[in-house]
Amino acid sequence: MRIAVVGATGMVGEVMLKVLAERNFPVTELIPVASERSVGKEIEYKGKKYTVVGLQTAVDMKADIALFSAGGETSLEWAPKFAAAGTTVIDNSSAWRMDPTKKLIVPEINASELTKEDKIIANPNCSTIQMVLVLAPLHKKYNIKRVIVSTYQSITGTGVKAVQQLENEYAGVQGEMAYKYPIHRNAIPQCDSFEDNGYTKEEMKLVRETKKILSDNTIAVTATAVRVPIVGGHSEAVNVEFSNDFEVAEIQNILHHTDGVVVQDNNDTFTYPMPMYAQGKDDVFVGRIRRDESQPNTLNMWIVADNLRKGAATNTIQIAEYLIAAKLV
Numbered sequence: 001m002r003i004a005v006v007g008a009t010g011m012v013g014e015v016m017l018k019v020l021a022e023r024n025f026p027v028t029e030l031i032p033v034a035s036e037r038s039v040g041k042e043i044e045y046k047g048k049k050y051t052v053v054g055l056q057t058a059v060d061m062k063a064d065i066a067l068f069s070a071g072g073e074t075s076l077e078w079a080p081k082f083a084a085a086g087t088t089v090i091d092n093s094s095a096w097r098m099d100p101t102k103k104l105i106v107p108e109i110n111a112s113e114l115t116k117e118d119k120i121i122a123n124p125n126c127s128t129i130q131m132v133l134v135l136a137p138l139h140k141k142y143n144i145k146r147v148i149v150s151t152y153q154s155i156t157g158t159g160v161k162a163v164q165q166l167e168n169e170y171a172g173v174q175g176e177m178a179y180k181y182p183i184h185r186n187a188i189p190q191c192d193s194f195e196d197n198g199y200t201k202e203e204m205k206l207v208r209e210t211k212k213i214l215s216d217n218t219i220a221v222t223a224t225a226v227r228v229p230i231v232g233g234h235s236e237a238v239n240v241e242f243s244n245d246f247e248v249a250e251i252q253n254i255l256h257h258t259d260g261v262v263v264q265d266n267n268d269t270f271t272y273p274m275p276m277y278a279q280g281k282d283d284v285f286v287g288r289i290r291r292d293e294s295q296p297n298t299l300n301m302w303i304v305a306d307n308l309r310k311g312a313a314t315n316t317i318q319i320a321e322y323l324i325a326a327k328l329v
């Protein structure tokens, strides 16, 4: 496979290269792509150096698959150009996710929707992926009525600039700000910009993308997304109301048998997921599974994953692996 990585010099792009190498993805030619600022720079993949090229050069190289993580505007403009050249695009930005003509894929849940005609495939938002991976098998069994989610999101979700801001603040150095406020010793209840309804885009992604991935518009979702000075991954407190009653042990058992999910749930041994330990791992971790005693058929959980891994690079590469296995590219 000839693979273009668009945004190869960025936070997600770098993890993308790492995950491709780790999974021994069948790369016959790697095409690292970034902005004009980075053209000519060298990046390393499996011990070999590759020169970063610009977008038009990459289109002309007609890769089999292009993995995009270079922001929404780049995707809107360039994904169709790659697709027109015969390259299948898997896009990490929010550009195509809610486009009704594009599929929004978490491979464990809905990869079977993909066909050869899907030339631009959307990768969901990081905070959505980790939540729906846990919700999908529970929805099947108990039917979800409503989800209330509060997130504690890693600064790595904002890219290289945010990591630099935190490092500057640690070191007491004045520098460029990725956020409007200091993030060290802070919690910022704003991830991405605000929409007219008073919610942030990140919160509305959790609402809209969950319904699309689970193919069910009747699920009510409400979210509060908060940025915290954490590097390893996103954490989420998730409250789920089902139509049908459940046993907590049964929920644990279902999640224990869910691909990509690891249950870490034992109060006696203080076992629960934490971003420090999720960092660098491909799984989604779930714990603090307990009944919400304030109303019937309702559950509380704590879900943690590395947003750069399952929330971005790993999910994208799993989609690419599915396309190859199903002979769709």
Ligand SMILES: NC(=O)c1ccc[n+]([C@@H]2O[C@H](COP(=O)([O-])OP(=O)(O)OC[C@H]3O[C@@H](n4cnc5c(N)ncnc54)[C@H](OP(=O)(O)O)[C@@H]3O)[C@@H](O)[C@H]2O)c1
Residues within 6 Å of the ligand: 006, 007, 008, 009, 010, 011, 012, 013, 033, 034, 035, 036, 037, 038, 039, 055, 068, 069, 070, 071, 072, 074, 092, 093, 094, 124, 125, 126, 156, 157, 158, 159, 160, 161, 307, 308, 311, 312
């Ligand atoms: N971070 C996450 O957890 C996460 C999760 C899911 C999805 N995403 C999405 O992935 C994308 C990248 O995020 P990131 O965190 O990796 O950001 P980042 O660290 O800021 O990296 C951005 C990358 O995009 C490239 N780029 C920017 N403008 C470009 C242009 N006009 N043409 C070509 N390349 C351009 C940059 O190249 P230069 O180095 O040359 O500037 C860099 O390689 C975003 O769309 C984001 O929403 C991020």
